[in-house]
Amino acid sequence: MNATHIEHLGIAVANLEESIRYYEDVLGLKCYSVEEVKDQKVKTAFFMVGQTKIELLESTSPDGPIGKFIEKKGQGIHHIAFAVEGLQESLDEIKAKGVQLIDEKPRAGAEGLNIAFLHPKSTHGVLTELCENPNK
Amino acid sequence: MNATHIEHLGIAVANLEESIRYYEDVLGLKCYSVEEVKDQKVKTAFFMVGQTKIELLESTSPDGPIGKFIEKKGQGIHHIAFAVEGLQESLDEIKAKGVQLIDEKPRAGAEGLNIAFLHPKSTHGVLTELCENPNK
Numbered sequence: 001m002n003a004t005h006i007e008h009l010g011i012a013v014a015n016l017e018e019s020i021r022y023y024e025d026v027l028g029l030k031c032y033s034v035e036e037v038k039d040q041k042v043k044t045a046f047f048m049v050g051q052t053k054i055e056l057l058e059s060t061s062p063d064g065p066i067g068k069f070i071e072k073k074g075q076g077i078h079h080i081a082f083a084v085e086g087l088q089e090s091l092d093e094i095k096a097k098g099v100q101l102i103d104e105k106p107r108a109g110a111e112g113l114n115i116a117f118l119h120p121k122s123t124h125g126v127l128t129e130l131c132e133n134p135n136k
Numbered sequence: 137m138n139a140t141h142i143e144h145l146g147i148a149v150a151n152l153e154e155s156i157r158y159y160e161d162v163l164g165l166k167c168y169s170v171e172e173v174k175d176q177k178v179k180t181a182f183f184m185v186g187q188t189k190i191e192l193l194e195s196t197s198p199d200g201p202i203g204k205f206i207e208k209k210g211q212g213i214h215h216i217a218f219a220v221e222g223l224q225e226s227l228d229e230i231k232a233k234g235v236q237l238i239d240e241k242p243r244a245g246a247e248g249l250n251i252a253f254l255h256p257k258s259t260h261g262v263l264t265e266l267c268e269n270p271n272k
Contacts, residue, residue, distance in 0.1 A: 001164040009145075018260070019260045083186075
């Protein structure tokens with residue numbers, strides 16, 4: 001598998017508006033997109049810093065994945081997403097190495113990317129996503 | 137403040153050797169440095185992916201910061217470090233905006249960088265470090 005860079009970091013926040021203000025006013029980043037992803041029960045906000053996006057995630061429901069994460073661990077970094085070349089081949093390769101996958105086939109993610117998650121049981125505590133830009 | 141990229145991500149792990157094996161064999165990254173930082177009570181391992189380093193952190197003592205983090209939250213991403221230009225000016229600027237700082241002055245960090253931490257109370261749950269390369 002060939003990871004070229006960190007495509008994004010997902011960060012769970014309690015209040016999207018307040019956190020957008022912090023990332024813009026304090027860290028000097030610019031929010032370029034806010035969208036709701038209904039099936040994940042989140043509102044998201046995106047920032048770019050170098051090669052990497054920061055994706056803030058506010059839960060729209062206590063029983064969504066981000067709501068549960070915040071209840072258990074508090075606000076904080078939720079997942080890391082690596083950009084890879086050859087997503088299906090990467091999944092096949094790491095499955096053959098004994099890694100448990102959440103997604104055995106790529107699926108459509110935010111911003112037109114194909115994505116797949118690895119199971120946290122296999123990733124030493126870090127929820128890990130692989131992404132491929134199909135237009136590249 | 138001008139953050140140019142994510143300089144590194146610190147990840148707390150229970151067993152450095154096992155995690156190095158995962159990042160190398162599964163994710164295909166190459167560990168280029170292992171060092172012990174005695175005053176932080178950690179052993180560290182560094183990988184590069186695009187512009188960003190991944191710094192794995194294993195505690196050498198249960199009462200060190202990483203040992204306490206793992207006891208409370210489990211293994212996972214511990215902190216994010218932004219590369220900035222003008223570290224002291226950045227600290228002065230964000231302090232004036234009401235952000236609580238752990239380090240009001242830059243101090244020496246790993247790999248020859250000058251670093252400073254912001255207080256997690258002010259950063260919406262994400263332990264945040266700012267880094268400057270003094271040789272740049």
